[in-house]
Amino acid sequence: MTGIGVLGANGRMGRVLIEAASLDSDVTLQASTVREGSQWNGVDAGELAGIGKQNLLVSSSLDSKAEDIDVVIDFTLPEMLKQNLSWCIENNKAIVIGTTGLNAEQKQTLEYAASKIPVVFAANYSVGVNLMLNLVRQAAKTMGHSADIEILEAHHRFKKDAPSGTAVAIGEAIADELGRDLKECAVYGREGDTGERPQQTIGFATVRAGDVVGEHTALFADIGERLEITHKASSRLTFAKGAIAAAKWLADKPAGLYSMQDVLSFN
């Protein structure tokens, strides 16, 4: 049995993580947190998640349940990452991270933490997107040297980072396969007299609208044909179930930085 601590219980992902934990008999939700001073402090986690009483009160810290927690799950905000990793290092706990939009310094902090504790980081915990990361590599190998490559993503109006972590991960996989550096070849927006499209670039287009859960397309367009590889998430539960699977997988691993591709044995 894997003891789980969920950070950010009140978030869109926090709530479905509580639900996903309740659906999996191999894990026990031992703690879930909200900000200090939050109106949800002291509320039953199941009631917060809309799944009925779980007999576990939400709190502002994992401290009192540290002994029972094996793996912490963090889908919160980039600025919370350092503090969350420090807690895991101090308490020798593994961590599954889904937070996207990390800057270079936050990525370094993540890598340092992974030298001390087991860490899974993935921009997307769905099986489909992780399969897509392999499919786009195959497409890039076959078509990518002559085709124009564009990555399109759409998400709900509340999303704070752009392009999505998944879109960046797709871009990185394609660039890696083609021997390009994404930092050099990415184009994140076009306006005005842009001139003709430079062939080596990888373009990104972002839509933010309504309640779209998450959609990603990698487009390989040549003269006369176009390949589109698309993933559409219709429920956040798919990400949450993936994160729970990652937590169970991580529980007995040594310190290191792992991906969802490792969890799914795609590597």
Ligand SMILES: NC(=O)C1=CN([C@@H]2O[C@H](COP(=O)(O)OP(=O)(O)OC[C@H]3O[C@@H](n4cnc5c(N)ncnc54)[C@H](OP(=O)(O)O)[C@@H]3O)[C@@H](O)[C@H]2O)C=CC1
């Ligand atoms: N890897 C993946 O598969 C996926 C990743 N994500 C990523 O997960 C992250 C969260 O997304 P989402 O759930 O939609 O965002 P939300 O804004 O709904 O949730 C973020 C939560 O973090 C909470 N939080 C912030 N600071 C603290 C703190 N000090 N202590 C405890 N909780 C805190 C917020 O609390 P409060 O409500 O009080 O502000 C909020 O509830 C994003 O980066 C998103 O891109 C999302 C889906 C899938």
Ligand SMILES: O=C(O)C1=N[C@H](C(=O)O)C[C@H](O)C1
């Ligand atoms: O914020 C979201 O909602 C999502 N974020 C992740 C990302 O940035 O790729 C994953 C998923 O698409 C949902």
